[in-house]
Amino acid sequence: MTTIGMETQVTAPPRRRLLQLDAPAIMVLPGLVFMVVAFAIPVLILVADSFRDASGLSLAGYRKVLGDPYYIGIIWNSLQLGLITTIGSLLIGYPAAFALSRAPARLQVLLFALIFLPLTVSIIVKTFGLAIMMRRDGILNWLLLNLGFIERPMRLVFTEFALYFGMINVFLPLMILPIYSVMRQLDPRLTDAAASLGAGPVTTFLRVTLPLTMPGVVAGISLVFSISVAAYVTPGLLIGDRFMTMSQVMAKAYLNIRDFNLGASMAVVMLVVAVTIVFTSTYFAEPASRRGRKG
Amino acid sequence: MMIPRISFALCWVMLGLVLMFLFTPIVIVVAVSFTESAVFSFPPQGFSLKWYYSIRNADGLLASAWLSAQVAFISTLISLVLGTLCAIAVVRRMVPGGDAIATFMASPLMIPGLVLGIAFLQSARLIGLNDAYATLLIAHIVLTMPFIMRTVLASLSMFDFSMVDAARMLGCSYPRALWRVLVPNILPGVMSGALFAFIASFDNYPISIFLVDVHTKTLPIQLLNQLEMSPDPTVAATSALLIMATIVALIVCDRLVGLKRMTTI
Numbered sequence: 104m105t106t107i108g109m110e111t112q113v114t115a116p117p118r119r120r121l122l123q124l125d126a127p128a129i130m131v132l133p134g135l136v137f138m139v140v141a142f143a144i145p146v147l148i149l150v151a152d153s154f155r156d157a158s159g160l161s162l163a164g165y166r167k168v169l170g171d172p173y174y175i176g177i178i179w180n181s182l183q184l185g186l187i188t189t190i191g192s193l194l195i196g197y198p199a200a201f202a203l204s205r206a207p208a209r210l211q212v213l214l215f216a217l218i219f220l221p222l223t224v225s226i227i228v229k230t231f232g233l234a235i236m237m238r239r240d241g242i243l244n245w246l247l248l249n250l251g252f253i254e255r256p257m258r259l260v261f262t263e264f265a266l267y268f269g270m271i272n273v274f275l276p277l278m279i280l281p282i283y284s285v286m287r288q289l290d291p292r293l294t295d296a297a298a299s300l301g302a303g304p305v306t307t308f309l310r311v312t313l314p315l316t317m318p319g320v321v322a323g324i325s326l327v328f329s330i331s332v333a334a335y336v337t338p339g340l341l342i343g344d345r346f347m348t349m350s351q352v353m354a355k356a357y358l359n360i361r362d363f364n365l366g367a368s369m370a371v372v373m374l375v376v377a378v379t380i381v382f383t384s385t386y387f388a389e390p391a392s393r394r395g396r397k398g
Numbered sequence: 399m400m401i402p403r404i405s406f407a408l409c410w411v412m413l414g415l416v417l418m419f420l421f422t423p424i425v426i427v428v429a430v431s432f433t434e435s436a437v438f439s440f441p442p443q444g445f446s447l448k449w450y451y452s453i454r455n456a457d458g459l460l461a462s463a464w465l466s467a468q469v470a471f472i473s474t475l476i477s478l479v480l481g482t483l484c485a486i487a488v489v490r491r492m493v494p495g496g497d498a499i500a501t502f503m504a505s506p507l508m509i510p511g512l513v514l515g516i517a518f519l520q521s522a523r524l525i526g527l528n529d530a531y532a533t534l535l536i537a538h539i540v541l542t543m544p545f546i547m548r549t550v551l552a553s554l555s556m557f558d559f560s561m562v563d564a565a566r567m568l569g570c571s572y573p574r575a576l577w578r579v580l581v582p583n584i585l586p587g588v589m590s591g592a593l594f595a596f597i598a599s600f601d602n603y604p605i606s607i608f609l610v611d612v613h614t615k616t617l618p619i620q621l622l623n624q625l626e627m628s629p630d631p632t633v634a635a636t637s638a639l640l641i642m643a644t645i646v647a648l649i650v651c652d653r654l655v656g657l658k659r660m661t662t663i
Contacts, residue, residue, distance in 0.1 A: 126487075126492070127487050130484060131443055131488075133480050134481055134543075135484065136545060137480060137539070141537075142514075143502075145514075146509070146514075195412065195416060198408065198412040198413075198417075205409075216648075217420075220648060221420045221421065223597055223648060224424055225600075225601045226601065227625075228427055228621075229424065232425075235427070242422065272419060273601050276420070279416070282615060287577070303536055320511070333405075333510035333513075335623070340625070350510075350512050353512050353513075354512060357519065366516060367516070370479070370513045372616070374509065
């Protein structure tokens, strides 16, 4: 056991040959094999299921999902749900993240915890609270009434307003946190420098702040979009069948009408949407993050 | 100089509104749970704890909470063991294609929950696995794995492995060196990952909905059922208890690691 031993130890323990050969396999295989069997194969089976029905190989599910205007409308509904939730969260979340990143250190930790906490509260619980909030005698009607926006209490639950109000409420922290984590690394002197070089506030924002915080924005957008496009619980409780989404169709196909071919095809379409978001966002985040990160 | 100041102030106003916005539904649920009347009304009428007592009598609420806790605990524990071992091998470059393995193990998080749920349902049917408990457990191990992988990989990347080599030079066997040196060092980060995994499993609706049966229902399924069938403040009381449990868990986690480190999601 001299210095030679020490060099080899990093990758190969010298004493027990058996362990040295087998340790990596023993460590990786249980988890890897489990995930292949319990995760990869079931997803592949689902994809295979989408290409066959009771009679054998068939594209009937896709012909329905991608050919029938009714189902195209549903796919569009899902995308719209994702888009509006994402844009709303971005418009509200970006300035909030900015204020958060400029807060004094101790306050910042507290505010951060307050933004973070709702994320750990069950979505069902939050949606339940939102539904109570938007009842005819709920706090939101009371507020709108007293601020003079409306003359008499409105029916809010089961409207698209309720849907987006609720969706943004549930997923907003997922937009704020990634933007904040990039923004707090931004050196405030950069904006001062831009200002002292003669750039106006709008130019400074567009040319300095926004480009440097882009990695956070991209991360937030992809996170919120990918989760809200597939949301099931919140739309189900706040608007129900009046706004059919891909998620509702999938759940109904398996739980109610038992049209597995339809459900599987819809699931694959959603899978493609999800994978596309992941790849697009990594593509956009890569070069930007290299520019944005400072030493 | 006016525009920056005004826009800065507007940002602060926005942050304040955001906090109010985020907390109103949560506060409302807690407030309603203490109400006296059986209909949800705001502001709540009177004060009583009767809805908390009625949790015990409500059909299946306690049983489903217990089931959810079991599934979340066991699946997190299994993911923790399998994921940590895997992560160590990947970080130490003991196996070829380590990065690919790590990405693969963390990828269930990128797939919509309903899609995963349907995939599990079809496969369980295909191999004739009828036991809801076993299916739930397997599905939830897959669900919790990404949380463990991410936090463990992040913790390991900050760990200095020459400490393990030092322990080995001092006569520790390799497994023992890992247990005595590596584990205590990465434990705080790993615990926060485990907490997130637990919460994700405990709260999961979209995967579980396809796997439960009449006798085996997790809490989210039971809660939503109750909400749709007979909404009364018992649901609010259950939710309020969940909120309090979450806050306690977060405080514990904050003491262990500090909230900020937990959120490198």
